[in-house]
Amino acid sequence: MTDRHIHAADSASAPRHGELTGMPVEFTAFCELHRPRYLSYARVWFREPGEAAEVVRLALHALAEVWPEVLGSPNPAAAAWEILRATVADRHTPAAPAGIRPGSADEDLAILHYVVGLATPEIADVVGGDTANIVSQLRHSRRPGGREW
Template sequence: MTNRHTSAAEPPPGPGEPEDVPLEFAAFCELHRPRYLSYARVWLTEHADAATAVQQAFAEIALQWRELLTSPNPTALAWQILRGTVAEHTRQPVAAPDRHPADDDLAILHYVVGLAAPEIADVIGTDTASVAGRLRRTMLHEASGW
């Protein structure tokens, strides 16, 4: 089985990412980097721009690593850092009032990146049932606009 989220062209840890990091942080990066890159590539079509945004996000996560680990949901906080970093690089417009940006992210991760609900839950730091329900709600919202 192939992993659609990895690529031989993926960069090693970049400038700004610490070289000597705790094992837990290195494992976190290895687990999430491919999915973070896939998400960033949706917004930043140049692979180098997407890689830079992800590297900057990981550098910020590294700076906050100890605090993240003491939070109730480190993965969710790391996802927010990534989303913010990608948004800074894209200068994304504010979402329409009836749209929730997090729901848009779920749709992107599911329909564009190709992640299943359990994978999305793992990436954004929530439970699978919540992701599945929000995806259904987003799909129904979009269908009602057709």
């Protein structure tokens, strides 16, 4: 793990007392592992830390509602990442930042690598992808004409 993302203990989105009680230990462990990286990603799209934390909280609540199905899916990390992406896109306003909207999966990988500072194995863990495929997609995102982050 890098030090560039928000650590769980420092996170404004850490569970409040009584929040998501009764969830299986697997869910709690999943949230502890992924919440800091999710928050770092959300902070790219929401300038106010409280707003980014709220979006992550909403995404984790949405994940909790479908946790048994997600856990039984072939790739729980990928399913959870899509819930986060959808929550970010739903809550994002076109005015922030710089008028761009959450976009493609390739852009997300570039954000996680170049802005958040995650190494490719960490990105693979967060998005539920294959490290070699992520390396290839990151190379593609650096080609001329790609978006500057």
